Amino acid sequence: MPSSWRTITTQKDGECRLCGGQVPAGTEVRWHPTKGIEHQKGEHTADIKAEFAESTAQREAALAKAAPVAVEERPKAERLPSGEAKMLSKYAGSTCRVCTQPIVKGAEIAWIKGKGARHIECEPEDG
Secondary structure, eight states, X not given: OOOOOEEEEOSSOEEOTTTOOEEOTTOEEEEETTTEEEOOTTOSHHHHHHHHHHXXXXXXXXXXXXXXXXXXXXXXXXXXXXXXXXXXXXXXXXXXXXXXXXXXXXXXXXXXXXXXXXXXXXXXXXX
């Protein structure tokens, strides 16, 4: 008795009956008229996860052998009485929240979360 399984290319998205993984349209799959579709051998979600776990383990082992990278310690920003952090601007294109003029990269600024930055020379709005 011949097998009813056939290799087809899907015309629409579906789900593998074995692993439950997604099968996008245009994928070559095994198809049975009563059982449905399943991935080709080695393409099941479990196979892919096992392959990923193996490659991840190899990458982690390689990283463990690599020399540690020194992390540059940055000093904490000085806090002003207003609660703002005094620092140098890291980005170009910011706008001062007080005078609305551009802030250039490397300029001394006062920054507070939620309000943004101002030039250190500009007086804060609340005082």
